[in-house]
Amino acid sequence: MTLDGKHALVTGGGTGIGLAITRALADAGAEVTITGRRAEVLDAVAGPRLHPQVMDVTDEDSVTQGVAAAVTAHGPVQVCIPNAGIAEGRALHKTDTDFWRRIMATNLDGAFWTIRECLHDMRRAEWGRVVAVSSIAGLRGLKGASAYTASKHGLIGLIRSLSEDYLGTALTFNAVCPGYVDTEIVTRNVASIAARAGVTEDAARATMIATNRHNRLIAPDEVAQAVLWLCGPRSDSVNGQCIEIAGGQV
Template sequence: MTDLNARHAIVTGGGSGIGLAIARSLAGAGADVTITGRTLSRLEEAAAGDPRLHPLAMDVTDESSVADGIAGAVAARGPMAICVANAGVAEGRNLLKTDLTFWRHIMATNLDGAFLTIRESLRSMAALDYGRVIAVSSIAGVRGLKGAPAYSASKHGVIGLIRALSEDFLGKPVTFNAICPAYVDTDIVTRNVNAIRDRAGVTDEEALQMMVSQNRHKRLIDASEVGAAALWLCDPASGSVNGQTIEIAGGQAA
């Protein structure tokens, strides 16, 4: 069983969905987990009843917010041993309808946010003899997603960042990996059902099945499955898993 006792972790976008599932997995293994998001009340609700979850209002698109937030968390609970850059937005738009404002919104959250979170976490992690950096990318970062070029590009960028850092820190006691889920049963899927229904003129069930059909095993992935993969990457015995894309898609990327 993975023992993360006395390890300090941060999970951005930790108030719901994949982020919360990962945070709970790490906390269940003994880690103190700082969970971040823009809405403190939502984070407090997610952390209620678990003394190992520590809410922190932080905007990953704001450099000062990330730097100050992580520095404050480190001062309160010690060096950051585990960094999970999970915060992101999943929105699709045809390229010819993609203006620069939309493009920058996607990049600022998904790619800039991962960069800032990882950079600031590494400042204290460098002093430790153990470190784990995990970025939550997407299967869209491996194969691309039709109708979502900005999102796909941002998630490809996250994988490139992880691979480069794994080379930069090669031989040191910190690993860098990306988790790449397909469609996970979270609020994002619910929002996408509404968007697909309105755009394609189909029923809610038909819209849902359009997403489910993209998962190779033809079902939605449970967020706890992603949490389990993150926990495995954090195990001290996983120190030779580095620079990898862990695809959670029910089969090989098509």
């Protein structure tokens, strides 16, 4: 499969799942704009076909200007990967509005603004791929994480609606829904879960691993390869789908 001549934009592309997706797209020949809030993180992974662009998905102006700068530098965006997200749990009765808005601003508002800005180029080109990185929490309730779960359900709703809007065209909209992936987010959440539940970090990690049906953490590249396939020329008839990557049925 080749993505030669395509310009892809990946939010949160400097670490974790986003970085794996970024590298997979570049290996397939795409020019990839990697966005994030920290220039030093982006610069550390930049290279041939990997182009850093500082952009804060929680700020509409930053997204508008960031996508415009990427288009000026590398041409129209034809592949859009809204990946940037935060995964934090908190019981609803302990959730204040600031926490709720912070989750929504990153996981849902950011995806909305990013897709909207990239869609202009796709409509003109009459070809495009949008693959949002959701979560198994987008398909079922995740205990102790109501805000996160709602944001990921909302992201899937956005993708499904867009797939209907552009049905029958060469623009497709899909989502991948990973379980627990072996990234820094899992490492950080181990300590958080252990503190909240009053258990050891080993026990907290085991709890997350057990949520994946095959009883292991998922490698970031497993997610990246699914995204790569959805961006390719032989996935034209896959549209409005939520691909579970969780070791079994969710």
